[in-house]
Amino acid sequence: xxxxxxxxxxxxxxxxxxxxxxxxxxxxxxxxxxxxxxxxxxxxxxxxxxxxxxxxxxxxxxxxxxxxxxxxxxxxxxxxxxxxxxxxxxxxxxxxxxxxxxxxxxxxxxxxxx
Amino acid sequence: xxxxxxxxxxxxxxxxxxxxxxxxxxxxxxxxxxxxxxxxxxxxxxxxxxxxxxxxxxxxxxxxxxxxxxxxxxxxxxxxxxxxxxxxxxxxxxxxxxxxxxxxxxxxxxxx
Numbered sequence: 001x002x003x004x005x006x007x008x009x010x011x012x013x014x015x016x017x018x019x020x021x022x023x024x025x026x027x028x029x030x031x032x033x034x035x036x037x038x039x040x041x042x043x044x045x046x047x048x049x050x051x052x053x054x055x056x057x058x059x060x061x062x063x064x065x066x067x068x069x070x071x072x073x074x075x076x077x078x079x080x081x082x083x084x085x086x087x088x089x090x091x092x093x094x095x096x097x098x099x100x101x102x103x104x105x106x107x108x109x110x111x112x113x114x
Numbered sequence: 115x116x117x118x119x120x121x122x123x124x125x126x127x128x129x130x131x132x133x134x135x136x137x138x139x140x141x142x143x144x145x146x147x148x149x150x151x152x153x154x155x156x157x158x159x160x161x162x163x164x165x166x167x168x169x170x171x172x173x174x175x176x177x178x179x180x181x182x183x184x185x186x187x188x189x190x191x192x193x194x195x196x197x198x199x200x201x202x203x204x205x206x207x208x209x210x211x212x213x214x215x216x217x218x219x220x221x222x223x224x225x226x
Contacts (some may be wrong), residue, residue, distance in 0.1 A: 004157075031211050043158075043216040050211060058210060090157055094212070102148065103214060105157035 005025070006091050006106035012055035014114055019078040021109055023091030032074035033103060034058075034066065036087040043090070049074055050096050081113045117141065117204040123221045126196075132189040134220050136202030139183045146197070146205050147178060149187045151198040151222075158201065158216070161187065192224045 006020040017106065034046045035058075045058030047066040055066050063085060066076045074093075078085055088110050092103040119137040126132040129156055138147060148163040162176045164185075169176045175188040189196055199219040205212055 006157075032211065033211065035214075037216075041116055042218070043214060045210060045213040048211040048213065055212065056211065092214075095212075101212075102160040102163060103212070107157045108155075110155075 004091055004093055004104055004106040006089075006109050009107060009111050010110050010112075012112045013078075013081050013114065014081060017078075017081045017083060017113075019081045019085075019111065019113075021076050021078075021089055021111070022073070023075065023093075023106055024073050025091075025093040026072065027093065027103075027104070028071065029093035029100075030040075030071070031094045031103075033066065033092040033094075034064075034074065035090045035092065036060070037090055037108070038087050043060050047076060083100075083113050085111065086113045087111060117215070118202045118217050120126045120200070120202055120217065122218060123223070125223050125225060126189075126192045128194060128224055128226050129191055132187075132192040132196065132222060132224070134187040134189075134200050134202075134222065135184065136186070137184045138202070138204045141182050141204050144207070146207065147176070147182075147185050148203040148205050149174070149176065150201045150203065150216070151196075152201070152219075158214075161200075163205075171223075172224045192222075194224050194226065196222065197224045198222060 033048045049068040090107045094103040095101040149161040150158040180183045201219040
């Protein structure tokens with residue numbers, strides 16, 4: 001089975017802190033994605049990556065940066081956390097190439113910024 | 115914006131088939147229909163996807179109409195553990211890595 005692991009299920013941080021989120025997948029997937037999920041707004045794409053060292057902005061990249069130093073790991077950073085970044089963060093991965101490769105998700109990190 | 119319309123909620127008796135409808139009247143020729151579900155406080159779980167033919171796997175069946183404007187997800191023997199929000203998604207495979215856009219979904223309650 002595909003395994004996408006997000007290191008923390010719950011995080012509480014303070015405004016202005018630098019926050020690191022982590023995601024690791026064990027299926028050798030090329031594509032990795034970070035979304036946030038908010039009530040009434042659905043899923044929104046923050047960043048995605050289709051290869052090591054490669055990253056592309058999604059729909060809401062402001063306030064976030066990401067790194068992909070290894071194929072299995074894709075990690076966003078909240079440079080200076082703000083209360084509007086309180087959300088459920090979801091990591092996903094998939095194979096690249098031909099279409100119709102499903103994305104597989106981790107269990108999410110529920111982040112609260114106080 | 116999501117390109118699909120689903121009923122907000124449905125009930126199903128345990129052991130019965132759950133049939134979840136989805137309208138996607140603006141789907142284009144190369145877009146796939148995907149289904150995911152999300153149990154409270156967990157990440158979305160992939161269920162099944164298809165282009166124009168009906169599909170079946172160990173979890174569910176997907177029936178797509180001939181004009182591809184709607185589809186139905188069938189859970190053949192619903193259990194209490196199938197209680198979740200089910201999302202029908204039309205995915206543009208070539209836009210932003212094939213990002214997923216979740217609508218409001220259908221909240222399925224399986225009752226004993």
